[in-house]
């Protein structure tokens with residue numbers, strides 16, 4: 319492993335000056351240009367989706383689009399399978415800080431044209447969607463009909479395909495697990511162009527059914543290196559109009575860890591969502607949500623936090639716990655799900671520093687947030703270097719009983735607040751995210767997003783120390799983030815047994831890059 323010396327990276331005074339200007343005045347470009355563009359794009363896309371839904375053209379178009387991808391794969395086969403296959407989705411559209419380098423000389427397969435909801439089956443309680451469908455599309459479609467996904471990750475632009483082939487967690491995860499755990503079937507295209515519909519079948523008898531069963535478990539986290547997903551069927555559950563959200567202040571780290579463990583009871587009928595924010599090492603807030611039809615009395619507070627003039631959610635939470643130890647609010651369901659979208663968790667404060675100012679909110683915030691993809695496409699290189707040196711974007715998934723140790727380490731190494739804490743239930747299943755020595759366990763996602771001023775921070779060395787801790791407690795690192803593990807360390811964190819077997823028996827080795835080459839830091843710019 320090549321650890322770069324910090325001195326090699328010290329910017330010149332001129333570079334520092336340019337960085338300073340770009341960082342503090344990025345809003346000069348973002349507010350007048352990117353905000354209106356984002357608003358226009360979202361509005362047009364929403365109108366387009368409504369029309370497609372009204373004329374119900376998606377299922378027929380799906381057959382055509384899948385046929386086109388099959389043609390692409392057949393052509394690649396007849397040309398001698400010379401290059402590696404990747405999804406055509408351009409790097410600037412994806413929900414990660416980096417651009418993929420591994421796509422440069424690869425054959426790009428047009429899964430990015432698949433972005434429609436295909437079918438809602440209220441008898442089986444499932445929804446079938448193409449992989450490019452976003453969480454924003456699904457919540458807009460399902461909630462007015464009285465349904466929701468049991469796990470619906472917060473950022474509007476996260477896609478079904480990305481959340482399955484990567485991973486996804488959200489505040490419903492303490493009950494239902496990760497995004498992959500709410501999936502009941504996948505439609506996939508193998509590298510030879512064969513279309514397969516696969517689903518979990520523990521009683522599989524025939525050889526084909528056994529193959530399909532194990533393929534089903536190999537796909538999550540595989541980053542599109544086994545097959546192409548062309549549709550996924552997900553469970554839905556009935557929902558109500560509001561979430562009754564209880565905010566509970568915690569005053570010590572001990573209290574946070576104990577209380578969060580106690581509250582993450584997946585068998586509780588009274589709790590449907592659990593999430594926590596830590597504002598300092600000691601001060602935090604646990605938020606427990608319950609589906610609700612709305613307030614029973616007029617004294618109870620309804621807070622439509624998604625409206626444009628409302629404060630950024632995490633700042634609202636901090637204000638609340640500064641005033642009261644415990645409070646309750648009723649939040650419209652869709653506003654609740656996308657509570658971190660408006661402020662892009664807490665990233666927008668660096669991009670539009672006055673974005674939470676009351677005047678800005680009333681006058682301009684109806685166009686917010688800027689689309690992450692547009693921000694990404696227009697991030698200048700100087701800023702990327704600055705982010706490299708001092709910005710941390712990491713999600714570490716660790717067993718809940720190691721949370722205290724994990725937070726102590728995050729505090730020692732990066733000291734970024736707020737910290738996002740999201741418990742999730744992990745059951746033992748074959749695949750990359752294999753749980754060792756347990757049939758099930760409560761995990762927690764510790765998310766750190768922001769600028770660190772910690773002395774001695776070095777993006778590679780510090781991240782490697784965090785990774786090493788996560789491996790030592792049998793945890794996992796989210797793969798959209800910068801990963802500095804070696805190939806062997808990656809294989810220690812993730813169980814490659816099923817993955818390698820599926821790849822060697824499903825004609826993947828010459829067709830797709832190895833997963834490590836997609837997720838390692840050198841595979842991304």
Ligand SMILES: Cc1cc2nc3c(=O)[nH]c(=O)nc-3n(C[C@H](O)[C@H](O)[C@H](O)COP(=O)(O)OP(=O)(O)OC[C@H]3O[C@@H](n4cnc5c(N)ncnc54)[C@H](O)[C@@H]3O)c2cc1C
Nearest residue numbers: 518519520531532535746747748749752815816817818819
């Ligand atoms: C060289 C090589 C050859 C291999 N050959 C074979 C082979 O011939 N046949 C084979 O099956 N594997 C084979 N494997 C793969 C390896 O044995 C599998 O990874 C193993 O079956 C899965 O192990 P596990 O402990 O992760 O899952 P296990 O928990 O042992 O699961 C085994 C089977 O049960 C299914 N299963 C487990 N949990 C669930 C659940 N909750 N719901 C539904 N289904 C479930 C899995 O899909 C899998 O098919 C091979 C691997 C290598 C490296």
Ligand SMILES: NC(=O)C1=CN([C@@H]2O[C@H](COP(=O)(O)OP(=O)(O)OC[C@H]3O[C@@H](n4cnc5c(N)ncnc54)[C@H](OP(=O)(O)O)[C@@H]3O)[C@@H](O)[C@H]2O)C=CC1
Nearest residue numbers: 405412413449471477479480483484485486487541542547
């Ligand atoms: N709350 C949460 O859980 C959050 C999760 N995230 C992370 O963001 C990522 C999702 O972002 P998003 O932009 O939606 O996805 P991406 O385009 O980043 O895709 C993620 C991975 O999935 C692969 N993939 C995507 N679609 C398909 C498909 N149809 N068939 C096969 N492979 C596919 C991609 O392959 P390829 O490299 O070939 O394009 C890529 O390796 C996930 O990794 C997730 O963990 C981010 C924010 C929040």
Ligand SMILES: CC(C)=CCC[C@@H](C)[C@H]1CC[C@@]2(C)C3=C(CC[C@]12C)[C@@]1(C)CC[C@H](O)C(C)(C)[C@@H]1CC3
Nearest residue numbers: 413414415662663665690693694697711713765767
């Ligand atoms: C599991 C959970 C909840 C993960 C949340 C991850 C988000 C905080 C990440 C995903 C994409 C992400 C890395 C991104 C950025 C911030 C952190 C984000 C939003 C930003 C907007 C920071 C500013 C950058 O200039 C740039 C625009 C490139 C990126 C884009 C992606």
